[in-house]
Amino acid sequence: MNSFFIVGTISSLDTLHELNKNPQKLKGCDVVELRFDEHMELSEAKDAAKEISQHRPVLITIRTSKEGGTWKLDDAHRFEFFKEFFEIATYADIELKSELFQHQKRSDFPSEMTVIGSFHNYKKCPSEAEMNELIQQGEQWGIDIVKLAVFCNKADDRQSLSNVLEDHPESNLALMGMGPEGLETRFSLPPLGSKFTYGFLDKPAAPGQPSCMALAQKLK
Known part of the structure; x- marks a missing residue:
């Protein structure tokens, strides 16, 4: 079994329905990320997510507009939507x-559910000290996997992500760069210990995100 998972991101219910009809198209995808913030209707999304969960584990993401998503309601409402899944x-x-x-x-989340604590910066890569602080913050809360997705403007940013990963050998981390300079990290960091790498199943959900198939062809 791989020590890392390839996550296939879905932003459209049409895509989810299509994959339910043709689950062979999930080849190379270990986990399906359902982006509920992309205006998916709750009842329909739940039924489709239940069906796709028979083929792959489901990751539910309801990303706020502050971090690249479209969810704009308050977090009390957002948690109620999480509970539906x-x-x-x-x-x-x-x-x-x-x-x-x-x-x-x-403890508000099921004990058997893996909770990912994520941070996104679409403009730059924070300092290694800042990223280390985010990891510590997440682990103190009880996060199972800390995900840091940051924009890489230069090669040094890719090296910073590698350094942070190396500095936390006992932590469960999913680190990746965004943008053209960050693309390489989606392929290079998983073999070094990053637990997840993300690719799209319908359209990119982040700058420079490759397709799930492209990741699978190179990593598997």
């Missing part, structure tokens, strides 16, 4: 900087 999803993603992270406890 507790019996379906294997993974849930919440932002380390969100109010939901500040107000909810790890």
Whole structure:
């Protein structure tokens, strides 16, 4: 079994329905990320997510507009939507900087669910000290996997991600760069210990994100 998973991101219910009809198209995808913030209708999304979970584990993400998503309602409402997927999803993603992270406890999520604490910066790569602080913050809360997705403007940014990964050999991290300079990290960091790498199943969900198939062809 791979020590890392390739996550296939879905932003459209049409794509989800198509994959349910043709699950062979999930080849190379270990986990399906359902981006509920992309205006998916709850009842329809739940039924489709339940069906796709028979083929792959589901990661539920309800990304706020502050970190690249489209969700604009308050976090109290967002947590209620998360709860709708507790019996379906294997993974849930919440932002380390969100109010939901500040107000909810790890025990508010099912113990068997893997909770991902994420941070996104679409302009630059934070310093290694800042990234280390985010990892510590997440682990203190009880996060199972800390995900840092940051924009790489130069080669040094890719090296910073590698350094942070190397500095935390006992931590469960998913680190990746965005943008053209960051593309390489989606292929290079998983073999070094990054737990997840993300590719799209319908359209890129982040700058420079490759397709799930492109990741699978190179990494598997």
